[in-house]
Amino acid sequence: MADSVRQYGELATQLLIESRRSTATDFLLKYNDVLVRSILREQRQLEALIQDTLQIQDANGLGDDPHMPTILLYQTAILRNKRCLLAYHHHRLERLKDMFWSVGGALPLLLSTHSTSTGGSTSMNAPANSADVRSKLSPHEVDFLRSYSDSLLQFRSSVLATEEVDLFAPITRPPKDLxxxxxxxxxxxxxxxxxxxxxxxxxxxxxxxxxxxxxxxxxxxxxxx
Missing domain, CATH: 3.40.5 (Ribosomal Protein L9; domain 1)
Known part of the structure; x- marks a missing residue:
């Protein structure tokens, strides 16, 4: 039991290391579906262990239960796994939004072309490549990009209909000439x-x-x- 408890949270730590490696190399790694599913299975296992421990507590009918530290340990592991999962997916979504803006909001171009750098420093003139961007995304991430693009287009057509504002124009270097x-x-x-x-x-x-x-x-x- 002690050996298995010490391993809880190690898979989630691997996700965070993967996110840091992605940031350090300025390169979007393939969505790690296998690791995410493994962490979710671990979550269900921990929840089952908590339920079993609570049943033992109810059966004993003890007011000052000696199993409470065990429950707290399992619950802490569950919360840490959740935080790591949220951090991993938040990191990927932020990078996807950076990629979207780097190609001027052209979602078909982003999903059909390649890019050597997929972070905020992507060259404006070069989606040219080492791996297909779409192959690195999960189906949910593709759905997010489509929803994000649709929301921006709706905003652009409704709010900016009477304004000569290019919502997708870069703002890092404002133009000096018309x-x-x-x-x-x-x-x-x-x-x-x-x-x-x-x-x-x-x-x-x-x-x-x-x-x-x-x-x-x-x-x-x-x-x-």
Whole structure:
């Protein structure tokens, strides 16, 4: 019994170590479904042990129960596991939101392309890659990103309908000019601008209004010259 008790919480500690490694390397690791499920099984086991101990207490009918320290130990392990699970998932969701904004809110681009760095310092011009982003996510994380994107689009259409504000534009370096000279990195088709429709083909250069192509710069289709 003592050996098994000393092992409670070790799996949850592995989750925290994994999160720290992800932060240190600025790289999103694959969702550890096996480890999460193992911790949940441990939670159910601890809850069952508490119930068994409480039944012994009721059977004995003792006012000052000697099993209370055992119950407190199990409960402490349960609470610690919960905190570790919440910290792990919170860490991943925050990184997913950073990734979402790094591609200008283009969810299809995020789920279909690759990126060498998936943290807040992701290069604006390069989702280019070591592993498919979507393959690292759990189904619930994909659902979260879709819901997050839908909420932002709804906010954008309802609140900002009358304002010329690009919700997905980067704010780290505010633009100094209304127009910008850009070079096309990847074909992105015909885009409507204030001077008319422009067919952006790879290798071409254009002087356009920044507001018309800001999202394409963020998503890596264009780069400033």
């Amino acid at each position: 127009h910008v000279l850009v070079r096309v990195i990847r074909d992105c088709g015909v885009i409507q601008t204030e001077v008319g429709a422009i067919d952006f083909r790879r290798g071409q250069r254009f002087l356009v209004r920044r507001a018309d192509v800001e999202h394409l710069i963020v998503q890596g289709y264009l780069e400033e010259v």
